Amino acid sequence: MGQAIATTTNVLILSSMYILVALGFALLFSMMGLLNFAHGAIYTIGGYIGYQFAVRLGLNPWTALFLTTVIVAGFGAFLEKFCFRPFVGDFNRIVMVSVAITTVLQTLINIWESGEVLTLPPFVTGVLKSGRFAVSYQRLVTFAVGASLLGVATWFVRRTRWGQQMQAIAQNTEAAFLQGINVRRISMIAFALGCGLAAIAGCLMGSYIQLSPFMGDTMFAKVLILVILAGVGSIGGIFLTGLLLGALDAVLPLLMRGSFSDAIAVVIVVVLLLFKPKGFFGHEA
């Protein structure tokens, strides 16, 4: 019984963690069709910048989170203008630029912080206990922030003018341009938002797990699976696929040994894609 409760909690927490990290990537990939392989690295620098504010400068973790989000969003706008915009429409070069950004950022962090073990301070402390149920407030905050941001992102994309313009660009860039949409500005806004969301995820995960120059790599693989499974064009769909991936990752390690659980989870995802090639909620393949 105790293990069942712990596992259910783990499913919810893992899911919210994946959803949180996937949001920024999904915003760019699903809405704008931009495959930003550097998302994992942006998530990583988000965590490290948050660390500088929260630990080195001693700011309140929430203030550090806010400042980090603003800075990384600005960095995202810079990347869009100077690194991605010149290659729009050229998939190969976009991938190369993403990989280059990832390598440069990871190497800089590795040299800068060496191998020191770093973690952001917890955003909240304490454990909520009730009978056999026990979960830390920190994990609950991760869940709450993930769920809230998912709601806000869905609302933003569906209800706001900028969000609708993003959808228009994703469907047909030329038509959107002819309708008077400022494609460059909207792309920059999407990039800034995507990177800002990655920074929030990096700070929360850097507090919940640990900072590492390569923390983005593994998480990015999960995010890619999650967003593809949700389907291109769907922000809301990542809620369901996040829950599914969280369930697989929380339950399979209990049933089988180590690495098998990761491999089996990916195989299950591939099988699901055979039946749903456009993902669960995809508008287009």
Add this chain to the structure above:
Amino acid sequence: MGKKGLILGMCIGLVFTGVSMFLLATPGAAQQAKTIKIGVLAAQSGWFSAIEVLDIQDLMNMAKMINAKGGLIIKGQKYDVEIVIEDIKSTFDGCTAAANRLVFDKKVKFVLGPGGFFGPAAAPVLNPNKVMYVLSYATTQPGALGAEYPYGFLANNASVGYAIVAMKALKKEFPNVKKLTVMMPDDGAAPYLVPALKRVHAQYGVTMVGDVILYPNEMQDFSPIAAKLDAMKDADAIQHAMGIPNQVGNIVKGLRELGNNKPYLGPPGVNGTDVATVAGAANATNMTCTATTPLDPSNPPIQNELLRMRTNDPKTRFMANLPNLLYILTNVMKAADSFDPEVVKAKWESLDTVDTINGKGYIGGDLTYGIKHHAVGYPFPYQRVQDGKVVAAHWVDVGVIP
């Protein structure tokens, strides 16, 4: 300045630079001390670099220290140690390529590393070319150390030696523990390491409960593993046989949040303060860590000297694997009075003890690794960790690794 002038200036600059570099590279252009080149296979990039970057810095300082103290005197001639590092890029392919560069481009005859499970990627290059290599870690997994790898040596307590430290810590700190749950990453070592661990357990009167719990190295959230460990009600304590700080910290955090306060024996090289950083001070408790406490007065003087030589320093993590490898290898070279790998190899195999930076090391590992006198066991400390603080550091003698 006109365009022609600019081009002419650049040409003159290039010619000047080229001539200068040629002159500098020409033997006899400058007075050069004799050197012995020692290759290093270590990760300067990729995920494993997070473990080895600091160790490389300490290794360079160790080389400086050896050279400053007179270098190596071999057959009456003084030699300075020259370290040649090749980045294994934290991949098997990268490790093999780096070994090739060391052997064929840099022409080294001695190599330090690689560590962990990268050994099998380098051994097929190093052995046929009769390059003597000293591994910085081994998990008992075949492929780099054993009868088929005559040029492979191990200058680290490694999994089995550190398990002896963990058992000595267990007996002193938690004498009532009789049954252990064991866990480690699922990197292929378990089938070889678990039998060796069970032999060590038997020597100290403890038994392993259930199967070893394996987790993927890439795992991010270890809560499912914590839930699995918590379900092992028969166990009195948990032994984390191998792992890195984020794994230990997250598992400990998960366990303590579930209300599980069983004694926890941390894996080698993971410092108690690092565990506390990840897990939180309140969670990092009732545990021992097989790790050096930086700048602790009980540490051997060389260790503290190496730490003080660090420039950018975090003083929290100190493994001193690579520096120890260099120290041990150069001591064997001095004993052999030779830089011929065959002679140095034969000398190592004939020795029973060797000086390490941690004190006297004992050469053995015959049963564990299947080759006579190729591994060194040496004293190592453990930390008693309570409420996120290292409350005591004790050195224990590992002795001869079986």
